[in-house]
Amino acid sequence: MVSVKRLLCITNEGNSGVRAACGDLRGWDVCTVDSIHAARKVLAQQHYAVGLLLDAGGSLEQDDTERFLQQHHHVRWIGVFNADLLHRPQLRQAIATHLFDFHTRPVDTVRLHHSLGHAHGMAMLARTTPPHLRSARHIDGESAAIRRLRAHIDKIAAVDAPVLIGGESGSGKELAAQEIHAQSPRARGPFIAINCGAIPPGLIHSELFGYERGAFTGAGKDKAGLIEAASGGSIFLDEIGDLPLDLQASLLRFLQERTIYRVGGTRTVAVDARVIAATHVDLPKAVAEGRFREDLYYRLSVFPIRVPPLRERKDDLPMLTEIIFNKYADEKSPQLKGISKQALRAMAQHDWPGNIRELINRMRRAMVLAEHRLIMPEDLELAPKDDAIILRDGLDNSRGSAERTAIWNSLAKCGNNISQAARDLGVSRMTLYRLMAKHSIAP
Numbered sequence: 001m002v003s004v005k006r007l008l009c010i011t012n013e014g015n016s017g018v019r020a021a022c023g024d025l026r027g028w029d030v031c032t033v034d035s036i037h038a039a040r041k042v043l044a045q046q047h048y049a050v051g052l053l054l055d056a057g058g059s060l061e062q063d064d065t066e067r068f069l070q071q072h073h074h075v076r077w078i079g080v081f082n083a084d085l086l087h088r089p090q091l092r093q094a095i096a097t098h099l100f101d102f103h104t105r106p107v108d109t110v111r112l113h114h115s116l117g118h119a120h121g122m123a124m125l126a127r128t129t130p131p132h133l134r135s136a137r138h139i140d141g142e143s144a145a146i147r148r149l150r151a152h153i154d155k156i157a158a159v160d161a162p163v164l165i166g167g168e169s170g171s172g173k174e175l176a177a178q179e180i181h182a183q184s185p186r187a188r189g190p191f192i193a194i195n196c197g198a199i200p201p202g203l204i205h206s207e208l209f210g211y212e213r214g215a216f217t218g219a220g221k222d223k224a225g226l227i228e229a230a231s232g233g234s235i236f237l238d239e240i241g242d243l244p245l246d247l248q249a250s251l252l253r254f255l256q257e258r259t260i261y262r263v264g265g266t267r268t269v270a271v272d273a274r275v276i277a278a279t280h281v282d283l284p285k286a287v288a289e290g291r292f293r294e295d296l297y298y299r300l301s302v303f304p305i306r307v308p309p310l311r312e313r314k315d316d317l318p319m320l321t322e323i324i325f326n327k328y329a330d331e332k333s334p335q336l337k338g339i340s341k342q343a344l345r346a347m348a349q350h351d352w353p354g355n356i357r358e359l360i361n362r363m364r365r366a367m368v369l370a371e372h373r374l375i376m377p378e379d380l381e382l383a384p385k386d387d388a389i390i391l392r393d394g395l396d397n398s399r400g401s402a403e404r405t406a407i408w409n410s411l412a413k414c415g416n417n418i419s420q421a422a423r424d425l426g427v428s429r430m431t432l433y434r435l436m437a438k439h440s441i442a443p
């Protein structure tokens, strides 16, 4: 899927000024505004992960601009300035405090485009949404298991202690974390989600804890980390079991003392953020095997909760299916009106190893590919294969179809993550790509 990269540009030089200074911003959907006031209005309506400040006169020194940047710290701001302004201490301080990166004129456009891309990539890893734009999402379902989960969330949301959410992949752990945050007294603060397994090991320390100028090559200025950015709100650490041991020690210190050290820093920084962690691995087992600190495990699991897998709440399937059908109705083929009884029966018999994520993936594909008025089991790739069909199809075709179904199931379960699906199936990524091409399965 290609995601649109959106850029909010604040300048009084108009679109032509942006083009003259920054070159062709191909691949970016640029919104240009001429004042901080206009930028405030745009940001009240829409989320921008990256912002560009084309600043001719050093307006960054003004209180109003600083306040604005402070309020919109979830946007990664990149500044462009005239080099002769940079001797001004107040401007230098403001750049160091509020900006992700800065450039001087004449702009080296290759470097600028690189830094915009980097800012966008980092924002995608952190997936920060400002509170006023976070739409209330709900844990849908009326099964006994989901009612219990909701009742549990209601209680722990009110308490300001760490939470450890367990549950299989795709079962809704992040949604549960969002719900805890949204119902807590911190709801107006930021909710910052980080997948500890997705950030490269070399970056994770500085991303989480920030760094001080000179901490390493390229650390030209102090930078707050994501834990600091979550101050006043909650930080969601997904796949906590993937956190390297040295970072587990730093996280434990933070949980005990509510302070952190930035990388290369010698002074402590006080941070008021609630930690919500999630894992799909068995943490007590990881503790027994020495991969996860026991003291951190006990600190985190003051309030352990478990999101039930979909197979334990199959009563919710008809309701969830309807919600997904309505949510993705724009993508469906025009003649499609609903889902057949046979499809609902096949769903009830399926085990859903990829949980709700798998359900969403199967439904979305079926809604695009279905050729009749109602979704049938085969549209969901859930048609039972009986012996008669295997005999009729012959061994080669049956083998081919089993191969196709296994690939399809695995991709659905892993949310189309090729590396994970290849691991699941026990083949290399190259082999998986080849098999996908053979069976005309699009990534």
Ligand SMILES: Nc1ncnc2c1ncn2[C@@H]1O[C@H](COP(=O)(O)OP(=O)(O)OP(=O)(O)O)[C@@H](O)[C@H]1O
Residues within 6 Å of the ligand: 138, 139, 140, 141, 167, 168, 169, 170, 171, 172, 173, 174, 175, 176, 238, 280, 356, 357, 360
């Ligand atoms: N009860 C629910 N009602 C509606 N949508 C749900 C529910 N649970 C999960 N979802 C949706 O299913 C998808 C997967 O959920 P989520 O990302 O929270 O799972 P997860 O357990 O955190 O997965 P992973 O372990 O892979 O990070 C999301 O699109 C989420 O919105």
